[in-house]
Amino acid sequence: MEIKRDVYLNEMILRLHNGMIKVITGIRRCGKSYLMNSLFYRYLIESVTDESHILRFAFDSAEDLGRIGEDPVALAREKRKVSPEKFMRFVREHTPENGSFYLLLDEIQELDCFEAVLNGYLRNPLFEIYVTGSNSRFLSTDILTEFEGRGDEIRIYPLSFAEFTSVYSGTPDEAWDEYMTYGGLPALAMMKTETQKIRYLETQLNNVYLKDIIVRKNLSSDTNLPELLDVLASGMSTLVNPNILEGTFRSEKKVKLSAPTISQYITYLQEAFLINTVKRYDVKGKKYINTPYKIYFEDTGLRNARLAFRQTEPSHLMENIVYMELRRRGFLVDIGVVEIRERNADGQLQRKQLEIDFIANLGSKRYYIQSAYEIPDETKRAQEIKSFNYAGDSFKKIILVEKNIKPKRDEHGYVTMGIREFLLDQNSLDL
Numbered sequence: 479m480e481i482k483r484d485v486y487l488n489e490m491i492l493r494l495h496n497g498m499i500k501v502i503t504g505i506r507r508c509g510k511s512y513l514m515n516s517l518f519y520r521y522l523i524e525s526v527t528d529e530s531h532i533l534r535f536a537f538d539s540a541e542d543l544g545r546i547g548e549d550p551v552a553l554a555r556e557k558r559k560v561s562p563e564k565f566m567r568f569v570r571e572h573t574p575e576n577g578s579f580y581l582l583l584d585e586i587q588e589l590d591c592f593e594a595v596l597n598g599y600l601r602n603p604l605f606e607i608y609v610t611g612s613n614s615r616f617l618s619t620d621i622l623t624e625f626e627g628r629g630d631e632i633r634i635y636p637l638s639f640a641e642f643t644s645v646y647s648g649t650p651d652e653a654w655d656e657y658m659t660y661g662g663l664p665a666l667a668m669m670k671t672e673t674q675k676i677r678y679l680e681t682q683l684n685n686v687y688l689k690d691i692i693v694r695k696n697l698s699s700d701t702n703l704p705e706l707l708d709v710l711a712s713g714m715s716t717l718v719n720p721n722i723l724e725g726t727f728r729s730e731k732k733v734k735l736s737a738p739t740i741s742q743y744i745t746y747l748q749e750a751f752l753i754n755t756v757k758r759y760d761v762k763g764k765k766y767i768n769t770p771y772k773i774y775f776e777d778t779g780l781r782n783a784r785l786a787f788r789q790t791e792p793s794h795l796m797e798n799i800v801y802m803e804l805r806r807r808g809f810l811v812d813i814g815v816v817e818i819r820e821r822n823a824d825g826q827l828q829r830k831q832l833e834i835d836f837i838a839n840l841g842s843k844r845y846y847i848q849s850a851y852e853i854p855d856e857t858k859r860a861q862e863i864k865s866f867n868y869a870g871d872s873f874k875k876i877i878l879v880e881k882n883i884k885p886k887r888d889e890h891g892y893v894t895m896g897i898r899e900f901l902l903d904q905n906s907l908d909l
Contacts, residue, residue, distance in 0.1 A: 481645055481664055483513055485806075486634050490518050494526070495606060498630040499596050502610040505751035505776050506686055508636045509664045510610040511536065511584050518608070522580055533572055535565070536584035559590035566595060573604075583609040593625070600628060613694070613749055635806050636777045637662035639799070639901035650898055658795045659787070661779020679783035687780070691746050702727070702735050706743050710753060710773050711784040715794045717758075717770040720744070744773075751776050756801070759812035759837055761869050772813055774801045792880065793851040796897055797835060800849045800878060803901055809838040814846060816865045832865035838907075845907050846875040853879055853894075863892055876907065885909040 486502075490513070493500050502510050515534055522532055536542045537560055540550045546564040553560065573579045581599065586592050586609040599605045639657050645667050646653045660666050660675045663682070669675050688704055697703060709726055710718070720737035727735040747753045754774045758767040775781035778795050804811050814834025819827045836847040846866060853859045866875045867890070875892045883896040885906070893909070900906045 479645055479668060481509075481637065481641060481667060483509060483517060483634075483641065486513050486632065487517050487521065489632050490514070490608065491521060493630055493632070496630065498628045499600055499625060500608045500630050500632060502608065502632045502634060503751070504612070504634040505636065506612045506690070507663050507665065507682055508634060508751075508777075510612070510634060512664065513634060514582050514608055514610055515584065519582065527578070527580065531577055532580045532582065533569065534582045534584070535568075537588035538585040560588055562589060562591050562595050565589060566598075569599075575604075578604050578606060580606045581608070583607070585610060585612065587611045587613055597625060600625065612690075612751070635662075635802060637664055637667065638803060638806055639898075640904070642667060643902070654898060658778060658792065658799065659782060659790060661777040661782070663777060663779060666779065675779075676783065676787065679779050683780050683783050687750060687752055691750050695746055702733060703743050703746070705731060705733070706735070706740060707747065707752070707784055710744075710747075711775070711781045712789060713773070714775060714781060715772055715797045717772060719769040719771065722770065752780065754801070754805070756811060756813055758815050761814050761816050761834070761837070761871075763817070766812075767815060774798045776802065793849075796851055796878075796880060797849040800847065800897070800900070801836060804836060804838045804847075807840075807904070809840045809845075812837045812839075814865065814869075816868045818868050832868060834865045834869070844873045846873055848875075848877045850877050851880050853877070863890070866890070866892060874907070 490500065490502075502514055504510050515536075519532065519534065523529055535545075543550050543553070543560065546560075546568045548560055548564060569581070583589075586596070589595060596607065596609065599607055639654070639662075642657050642662050643650065643653045646656065648656070660679065663679070665678060666675050669678065684704075688707070691697070691703065692699070692701060705727075706723070709723060720740040723740045724735060724737045727733045727740075744753070744755065748755060753776065756772045756774060758771065759765075760767055775798055778798055781798070782790055782795075801811060814837045816832040816834065818830050818832060820830050822828050834846050835849045836845075838845045838847060846869060848862050848866075850858075850862045853862060862877055863875075869875070875890075877892060877894045878897050878900055879894065880897055882898060883894060884899060885893050885895040887893050895906065895909070903909070
């Protein structure tokens, strides 16, 4: 069964011969290698060049490492990365001087001094370079400086709901429940039983994602990083900051974990693409509010697995899915804050902050979006649109609900649509 990932494949094709190093980033197991080494490789052979002018190499493959005389066991034991000299010698031997060559390099961060190596190849007009990496180290200022502005990121994510349903055999409602519970890691689409899926997610989370951070950052084996991830997973889509979390550890877990350490751990989790932090934006004041912020998970299945599938609140999971879909579509996303003055029961004016779940920006486009899950009555609806009423601008305002509803506009011009309608139509925000 092949899962088409045409959006990302087209991005790779559009970047051919643009004079840059194409860097494909994303969480481990989200399909980067499959995209580059299967889908894109097939496109190159069918439309661009022949197999002899394509060099594929995976720095996390024991077989490929053996081809250059590296022992993966020795690398792990000695806690070192792949020798750049051995790899560069291998490239020289397999790329004679006649014609152009396409280098498809997987998990490039495992190569020592990879910035310098890639920069050298960048200056050779015969090389067209695509690389994958599972850490946002690729996006650091150092790398952008090293590549002299010639690093071009292609960010990919776990399967969207539309991609997931393209290979799912059940009904749309069953697909939604499945996706909300187990997420969109591509391997899960091939698994038949709940037991398989649960074990896969738990194994990946503990033995791949967290272990990778602990090893990469030289943390001790008894680090509180997993416990912090538990707290973040439990409080997903709620406002947090390191000081609040420090108090939580002290009062509930009886552990002393300082705010600066928590902040550092959150950065590590972000770099591994496990979580995303989203700042609040004052709509009327037109400025950012640094703290507190919200945490959303890259994949709901990994979040649920961290909590042993005990806390599967549909409203919070739907909000997380909406955030990730907006990011997939290329939007920059903030949490909106609208400050108002309102009289209390005693007739006194009080300042209140109303929230807009998401402000989605893409170029000149801006959308205000509420993820409401359900609106059983007019009281709930009035609560959801109150922040829209006070926003004071004409940007499009959308309410998403769990119920199947085709887009419809009310007397205020606010659009209500079902979550499936939103997720399955790439252009749903413009309807």
